[in-house]
Amino acid sequence: MFNQLKNDDSILKNLRADCENCFGLCCVALPFAKSADFAFDKDGGTPCSNLQSDYRCGIHENLRAKGYRGCTVYECFGAGQKVSQVTYDGNDWRDNPASAKEMFDVFPIMQQLHEMLCYLNEALNLEDAQPLHRELQAAFEDTEYLTKQSPQSIMDLNVPAHRTIVNDLLLRTSELVRAKVSFKKKKNQKKQNKIGRGSDLICAKLRGADLRGVNLRGALLIASDLREADMRVTDLIGADFRDADLSGADLTGCFFITQAQINSAKGDMKTKLPLSLSIPAHWR
Ligand code: SF4
Numbered sequence: 387m388f389n390q391l392k393n394d395d396s397i398l399k400n401l402r403a404d405c406e407n408c409f410g411l412c413c414v415a416l417p418f419a420k421s422a423d424f425a426f427d428k429d430g431g432t433p434c435s436n437l438q439s440d441y442r443c444g445i446h447e448n449l450r451a452k453g454y455r456g457c458t459v460y461e462c463f464g465a466g467q468k469v470s471q472v473t474y475d476g477n478d479w480r481d482n483p484a485s486a487k488e489m490f491d492v493f494p495i496m497q498q499l500h501e502m503l504c505y506l507n508e509a510l511n512l513e514d515a516q517p518l519h520r521e522l523q524a525a526f527e528d529t530e531y532l533t534k535q536s537p538q539s540i541m542d543l544n545v546p547a548h549r550t551i552v553n554d555l556l557l558r559t560s561e562l563v564r565a566k567v568s569f570k571k572k573k574n575q576k577k578q579n580k581i582g583r584g585s586d587l588i589c590a591k592l593r594g595a596d597l598r599g600v601n602l603r604g605a606l607l608i609a610s611d612l613r614e615a616d617m618r619v620t621d622l623i624g625a626d627f628r629d630a631d632l633s634g635a636d637l638t639g640c641f642f643i644t645q646a647q648i649n650s651a652k653g654d655m656k657t658k659l660p661l662s663l664s665i666p667a668h669w670r
Pocket of ligand 1 (some may be wrong): 443445446
């Protein structure tokens with residue numbers, strides 16, 4: 387079963403945003419507060435004034451320059467096209483205003499389910515997680531099943547309870563993968579105690595730091611200096627990289643990192659990324 391997932395482009399395609407097949411759901415369903423990331427206050431369920439009738443963004447090429455940086459770092463993990471084309475079978479909210487609110491309520495739940503699918507799929511492709519593949523496969527299939535339910539069933543889901551099951555598996559996956567550099571933990575025990583899961587590393591000076599094998603799950607790395615840092619085999623799930631400087635850093639082999647996290651950071655052409663991610667335009 388594992389081999390069916392491995393290198394399956396159709397799975398990866400379904401777990402990445404396909405704006406061409408989405409009814410602009412992130413630009414309508416989600417609320418935004420005026421900030422450095424978004425230029426004005428917008429209520430959930432209200433279309434952004436920059437959203438065009440064809441569901442394209444009217445300022446797509448200039449989002450950062452116009453004060454919409456948050457839009458460049460948002461990731462729906464394919465939830466937009468799933469809700470638009472599967473849950474609602476291609477019936478958009480403009481033509482079906484009676485179901486619009488329901489669609490906007492379903493979207494953020496679907497986004498969470500697709501995020502879990504994305505991480506589970508990555509875990510299934512990590513050779514070091516082989517002992518967990520059966521459980522990971524079952525969790526992937528269970529989660530995918532949930533995404534195919536009716537709108538009401540999706541809204542009735544206990545997402546936190548399902549996330550707890552998935553998180554436990556991802557944590558065990560992380561331990562298996564990072565075990566190959568576990569010698570680092572002993573060698574740098576003192577340092578490891580300060581840098582790890584959920585650490586507050588805002589503005590931390592970590593230039594050239596050896597972070598191989600560290601669990602940085604949920605760490606706050608906002609505006610930190612990570613130039614030339616070594617983050618190979620590092621768990622970066624949910625780490626907040628906003629304005630962190632990754633210039634020259636090596637992230638090859640790190641795992642559970644998304645393109646949205648990379649897009650929120652600074653970097654340069656010397657930054658080494660996992661093959662599945664690409665250098666953001668604003669790093670060039
Ligand atoms: S600025 Fe563009 S991408 Fe951002 S919410 Fe509005 S339409 Fe969507």
